[in-house]
Amino acid sequence: MYLVADISVEICAAKSCKLCTQYCPEANTILYSDELGKDKGFKYGSAYVAVDRCKGCAQCVWVCDNMAKNNAIKMIMIDQLPVAALTDNVTYGEKSTTATLVSPVVG
Numbered sequence: 001m002y003l004v005a006d007i008s009v010e011i012c013a014a015k016s017c018k019l020c021t022q023y024c025p026e027a028n029t030i031l032y033s034d035e036l037g038k039d040k041g042f043k044y045g046s047a048y049v050a051v052d053r054c055k056g057c058a059q060c061v062w063v064c065d066n067m068a069k070n071n072a073i074k075m076i077m078i079d080q081l082p083v084a085a086l087t088d089n090v091t092y093g094e095k096s097t098t099a100t101l102v103s104p105v106v107g
C-alpha cells in the first residue's frame with residue numbers, strides 16, 4: 001500500500017482553478033471533469049487523480065494548499081480512497097483499487 005493524492009470534489013468544484021493539473025510531474029495523472037460535482041449542485045467540475053499513475057510526490061498538495069490556497073488535496077493510503085479513478089479505462093467510481101468503470105469521465 002502507498003499514498004496517493006485524493007481531491008475533495010466538494011472543495012475543488014467550488015473553486016475549479018485547475019492549477020494542480022499544470023504542476024503534476026506525471027502526465028495524464030491529474031485530470032479534470034466538467035461532470036464531477038454537478039450532482040452536488042456545483043456549476044463547474046473538479047480535478048481528480050488517476051491513482052494508478054500517481055507517484056505520491058505530493059507536489060499537487062503543495063500547489064493546492066500554497067498557490068491556490070484551496071486545501072482540496074490530501075495524501076491518503078490507496079486502499080482508503082472513497083472513490084478511485086484509473087488510467088486504462090479512465091474511471092471514477094465506487095471505491096476500489098481495482099476500480100471498475102461506472103461511467104466514462106467526460107470533460
Ligand code: SF4
Pocket residue numbers: 007011012013015016017018019020021046047063064068070071072073
Ligand atoms: S489546485 Fe486544488 S482547487 Fe485547484 S483544481 Fe487542483 S485540486 Fe482543485
Ligand code: SF4
Pocket residue numbers: 004005023024025026029030049053054055056057058059060061
Ligand atoms: S502526488 Fe504527485 S504524482 Fe500524484 S497526483 Fe499529486 S503531483 Fe501528481
